[in-house]
Amino acid sequence: MNDGVGKEFEGGAVEFRMEVIKYTTRLGYKFKYVRNDARYIHVVCNNAEKTSCPWFIKARRNKINKKFVVSNLNVNHECIGGLTVQKKTRLGAVIIAKLVLQSVRADPTCSPKDIMHELKESYRFDIVYWKAWRVVEGARNLIFGTYDESYDNLRWYCNAIQRTNPGLYPVAFAIVSVETTDNWVWFLSKLRDEVPHDKQVFYISDRNCGLMAAFPLVFDEPMHFYCLYHLLTNLKGRFSGRWTSRVRAKLGDLFKEAHTLLIDLHFKKNLLTLRKLVAELQKSGWKSCLMKSGQFLIHLV
Numbered sequence: 001m002n003d004g005v006g007k008e009f010e011g012g013a014v015e016f017r018m019e020v021i022k023y024t025t026r027l028g029y030k031f032k033y034v035r036n037d038a039r040y041i042h043v044v045c046n047n048a049e050k051t052s053c054p055w056f057i058k059a060r061r062n063k064i065n066k067k068f069v070v071s072n073l074n075v076n077h078e079c080i081g082g083l084t085v086q087k088k089t090r091l092g093a094v095i096i097a098k099l100v101l102q103s104v105r106a107d108p109t110c111s112p113k114d115i116m117h118e119l120k121e122s123y124r125f126d127i128v129y130w131k132a133w134r135v136v137e138g139a140r141n142l143i144f145g146t147y148d149e150s151y152d153n154l155r156w157y158c159n160a161i162q163r164t165n166p167g168l169y170p171v172a173f174a175i176v177s178v179e180t181t182d183n184w185v186w187f188l189s190k191l192r193d194e195v196p197h198d199k200q201v202f203y204i205s206d207r208n209c210g211l212m213a214a215f216p217l218v219f220d221e222p223m224h225f226y227c228l229y230h231l232l233t234n235l236k237g238r239f240s241g242r243w244t245s246r247v248r249a250k251l252g253d254l255f256k257e258a259h260t261l262l263i264d265l266h267f268k269k270n271l272l273t274l275r276k277l278v279a280e281l282q283k284s285g286w287k288s289c290l291m292k293s294g295q296f297l298i299h300l301v
Helices: 012-027 093-099 101-106 112-123 129-144 147-164 181-192 209-218 228-237 245-260 264-275
Strands: 031-036 040-045 056-061 068-074 201-205 223-226 296-299
Touching: 012 031, 012 040, 012 056, 012 068, 012 093, 012 112, 093 101, 093 112, 093 129, 101 112, 101 129, 101 245, 112 129, 181 209, 201 209, 223 228, 228 245
Parallel strands: 201 223, 201 296
Antiparallel strands: 031 040, 040 056, 056 068
């Protein structure tokens, strides 16, 4: 909002309203609408009538490009308030989810505690844990869709596989009482008998303890690689509560960048950067530059 008169909002009235909420929440002031519709929005300080506070923002829709444009404003408050940490907020979980949308998009594995910390640091208000959990779930739903929507997409996914690559299908699955080394040895033994023997086979897993112990008991030289998502989740989880979500998001970016580097020298340079943040990081089993062409991958969840 400090950009002044002429600032445009491509998302129209919806984006402008959200920006007003972010702006006033960050400053610690409340506002109210004088007029609020799809063509014109006028907001004033919530204390305008009591204290004659002159703060206001007006914006209207451009008839040509349909963008919302700030037409007039006064960003100076003359009432008491702002710059203090609020112990509670009247904002609902859906609105707060939109406040932290970019943070969750950058780090989908962030925890409710991360969001609580960010809201206090960036917007100066506290929320309880259960509400932070709802905020995280709401933000993920806005970004990725709900679980029901994702599950419904399986129909489309299966149809697409049958149409474009009918030879691709799940090799095997099993339902067991618990994940143990013995159960994994049994499963991997059955899987070994079903996969092609004329190709070098690569296995991708989440590094489950029982699975890690089972691999060398079943295969002589297993090409065992690790799921990037699980590695990233575990890596960030180790520092939950100690580092801010922004720092851990940066760690995640470095980690994913290292994974995608195809030249070993570049990977080593990236790993040096990572090691400044995290000690004892193993490189084998997850970097792309170790993978060979003509690979056959099996993803063990």
